[in-house]
Amino acid sequence: MEDFNQLPPELIRMIVAVVVVIGFVFLNSLVLGYLERKLAGRFQLRPGPMEVGPQGVLQLIADAVKLLGKQFIIPREANAPLFRLAPFLAFVPVGVSFIVIPFSQKLQVRDFDVGLVFILAVMAFNVVATLVAGWMSNNKYSLFGAARSVAQNVAYEIPMLLSVVAVVLITNSVSMKEIVLSQQEVWHVVTQPVAFLIYFIAGMAETHRAPFDLPEAESELTAGFHTEFSGICFSFFFLAEYTNMFFVGSVAVALFFGGWSGPTLPWMDYSGIVWYMLKVYLLLFIMIWIRWTFPRVRFDQLLNFCWKYLTPIALVNLLVTAVLVKL
Amino acid sequence: MTTATGNQDRHSFFLNMGPQHPSTHGVLRILLEMDGEYVLEAEPVLGYGHRIQEKMGESRTWKAFMPNTSRLDYVGALICTHGYVGLIERMAGIEVPPRAEYIRVITSELNRIGSHLLWLGAFLLDLGAFTPIMYTFDDREQILDILEDVTGSRLTYCYYRVGGVNRDIDESFIEKTRDFIRRLRGRFKIYQDLITDNIIFIKRVRDIVRFTPDMARRYGLTGPLLRSTGIRYDIRKNEPYSAYSEFDFEVPVGTTGDCMEAYQVRIREMEQCLRIIEQALDRLPEGPVLVKTPRKLKLPPGDASFSVETARGELAYYLVSDGSDVPYRLKIRSPCFSNLSLLPEVCRDMLLSDLVMVLGTLDLVIPAIDR
Numbered sequence: 001m002e003d004f005n006q007l008p009p010e011l012i013r014m015i016v017a018v019v020v021v022i023g024f025v026f027l028n029s030l031v032l033g034y035l036e037r038k039l040a041g042r043f044q045l046r047p048g049p050m051e052v053g054p055q056g057v058l059q060l061i062a063d064a065v066k067l068l069g070k071q072f073i074i075p076r077e078a079n080a081p082l083f084r085l086a087p088f089l090a091f092v093p094v095g096v097s098f099i100v101i102p103f104s105q106k107l108q109v110r111d112f113d114v115g116l117v118f119i120l121a122v123m124a125f126n127v128v129a130t131l132v133a134g135w136m137s138n139n140k141y142s143l144f145g146a147a148r149s150v151a152q153n154v155a156y157e158i159p160m161l162l163s164v165v166a167v168v169l170i171t172n173s174v175s176m177k178e179i180v181l182s183q184q185e186v187w188h189v190v191t192q193p194v195a196f197l198i199y200f201i202a203g204m205a206e207t208h209r210a211p212f213d214l215p216e217a218e219s220e221l222t223a224g225f226h227t228e229f230s231g232i233c234f235s236f237f238f239l240a241e242y243t244n245m246f247f248v249g250s251v252a253v254a255l256f257f258g259g260w261s262g263p264t265l266p267w268m269d270y271s272g273i274v275w276y277m278l279k280v281y282l283l284l285f286i287m288i289w290i291r292w293t294f295p296r297v298r299f300d301q302l303l304n305f306c307w308k309y310l311t312p313i314a315l316v317n318l319l320v321t322a323v324l325v326k327l
Numbered sequence: 328m329t330t331a332t333g334n335q336d337r338h339s340f341f342l343n344m345g346p347q348h349p350s351t352h353g354v355l356r357i358l359l360e361m362d363g364e365y366v367l368e369a370e371p372v373l374g375y376g377h378r379i380q381e382k383m384g385e386s387r388t389w390k391a392f393m394p395n396t397s398r399l400d401y402v403g404a405l406i407c408t409h410g411y412v413g414l415i416e417r418m419a420g421i422e423v424p425p426r427a428e429y430i431r432v433i434t435s436e437l438n439r440i441g442s443h444l445l446w447l448g449a450f451l452l453d454l455g456a457f458t459p460i461m462y463t464f465d466d467r468e469q470i471l472d473i474l475e476d477v478t479g480s481r482l483t484y485c486y487y488r489v490g491g492v493n494r495d496i497d498e499s500f501i502e503k504t505r506d507f508i509r510r511l512r513g514r515f516k517i518y519q520d521l522i523t524d525n526i527i528f529i530k531r532v533r534d535i536v537r538f539t540p541d542m543a544r545r546y547g548l549t550g551p552l553l554r555s556t557g558i559r560y561d562i563r564k565n566e567p568y569s570a571y572s573e574f575d576f577e578v579p580v581g582t583t584g585d586c587m588e589a590y591q592v593r594i595r596e597m598e599q600c601l602r603i604i605e606q607a608l609d610r611l612p613e614g615p616v617l618v619k620t621p622r623k624l625k626l627p628p629g630d631a632s633f634s635v636e637t638a639r640g641e642l643a644y645y646l647v648s649d650g651s652d653v654p655y656r657l658k659i660r661s662p663c664f665s666n667l668s669l670l671p672e673v674c675r676d677m678l679l680s681d682l683v684m685v686l687g688t689l690d691l692v693i694p695a696i697d698r
Contacts, residue, residue: 220679298530
């Protein structure tokens with residue numbers, strides 16, 4: 001205990017934060033993965049996972065153990081170092097993003113002045129992992145997936161940022177905490193419904209969720225950019241996807257749904273996180289719902305939709321917001 | 328084909344789609360010459376599941392080949408068997424009791440609906456919608472249960488016999504079938520909302536390719552694809568076999584011949600199938616279901632052919648007999664083969680996603696191609 005006290009408190013806090021974040025990434029993926037499979041079952045007139053644990057709650061843990069036990073195969077023609085690196089490129093940034101998420105008034109690792117810019121920048125980094133994974137697999141289907149992913153992410157980044165800027169114009173700040181605090185009277189989803197819709201659609205495209213799941217379109221590209229990945233490295237992509245979904249949801253909640261605000265619960269200081277999580281998972285539920293209902297769009301339709309509709313509408317929305325704010 | 332060496336003017340590369348690929352629905356391989364996401368040329372490569380069915384037909388007795396016929400187009404197995412028994416009855420001059428003909432029509436039409444439902448689900452799966460297949464399978468399951476009660480199997484039926492059917496149907500079969508008709512009529516509304524009116528589905532399917540009557544003639548296109556081009560050709564109407572001439576039903580046709588029309592033709596066809604089944608159940612004649620045929624059946628020398636309308640088009644059997652108890656030559660004409668041969672022409676300069684969609688529209692059953 002003596003030695004423990006001699007450690008600098010900063011270091012202890014950092015280690016605790018890292019452990020909590022990684023734990024949360026896994027937990028979130030377990031919950032979302034289970035939720036997705038159960039909900040998909042509901043939508044499809046079937047019970048979903050039922051075998052492992054009561055109502056199949058342990059199914060995802062069983063899957064994780066199975067994936068850990070699998071051999072990681074590197075194709076002979078693949079670029080081995082970069083092929084190995086790709087899953088980590090996908091996985092590491094998602095941990096970093098947690099720094100700025102304001103789960104409640106007090107639960108935030110650090111409130112950067114540029115928190116929003118930071119989280120959007122880190123989220124955009126995901127595309128590098130997809131590109132490296134697809135390109136270095138030396139598989140044509142993977143390459144297709146990577147090429148699609150880059151075009152899609154670059155295109156949808158624009159309406160996403162434009163819609164976010166509209167909110168920033170109102171709040172006059174890019175600190176996540178201040179954006180949340182600025183919504184104490186009225187949520188931005190009321191004042192900026194168009195921006196929210198654009199953000200949500202673009203967010204689904206950013207995270208490659210159906211109907212925008214073109215980089216991994218299984219009926220066309222077998223599994224897209226992660227065709228060649230197996231075992232734990234495959235599950236890193238899986239974890240990254242679900243964590244990115246969580247970020248899209250949590251940025252939406254912070255920007256448009258008043259963040260942690262909600263009636264105070266008996267836990268007082270920590271009631272914020274309950275509301276925050278509830279809102280995020282509600283948005284994610286809608287994303288899952290959409291995924292299991294719609295067919296996939298075609299690639300040119302996806303880009304047309306972005307450039308011809310989303311981007312112009314986002315621009316007009318931004319312009320109108322700017323004029324109204326100035327008034 | 329010019330693609331054997333690759334075209335030098337274009338920056339093209341080859342993409343091997345299949346034999347293991349989620350949307351070829353079997354062991355079909357398609358060699359694609361691609362320019363980015365665009366397909367320049369497509370060449371189907373067959374033969375991965377070839378089982379010498381025709382030769383098997385020539386090396387065993389007339390009756391012994393019957394189980395093989397349900398392994399051709401296994402999604403519509405009863406209809407395939409229907410063609411073969413019809414052929415032998417035509418050659419041997421066997422008169423089938425009317426009740427047996429009616430039972431054949433009822434079970435064949437149930438099988439056709441099941442086939443269309445499977446296609447519908449798989450087609451939407453090709454388009455990336457995961458949910459509809461569960462709904463269509465739920466409906467198809469009812470058909471399989473009904474057919475299982477009377478035939479004893481769920482997929483590769485061997486129910487028809489030369490001279491009738493194996494077992495008579497009972498009251499519970501009729502009851503269940505009527506329930507199913509009611510149920511499916513209600514489900515069409517769900518499919519309308521879930522699929523037909525879905526904006527993404529419409530955008531994906533409409534006006535991508537155009538099957539023309541001219542193309543249909545050149546490739547021998549049959550079935551819903553042919554009817555989607557506006558040609559009203561259905562063996563059940565044009566060359567009625569079994570008891571089909573006694574029923575009142577329409578042959579749905581399209582106008583433009585795109586994939587949306589082919590989709591709608593199939594959906595409307597299911598409604599017509601229900602009408603046929605209803606009429607057959609109402610007017611089901613009494614009597615035996617099987618006439619006695621000699622154990623060692625010898626057909627008179629000569630040749631004959633018999634066509635049936637499967638869920639995919641015209642399935643024709645042609646055989647030559649030399650008077651012995653095995654066929655001299657048996658030729659099977661599968662609609663899937665002709666329908667697939669159209670693919671290279673229609674998919675030129677189209678996106679890979681559209682190729683998958685067109686492949687889904689063709690509704691191929693690969694074992695019927697690789698016989």
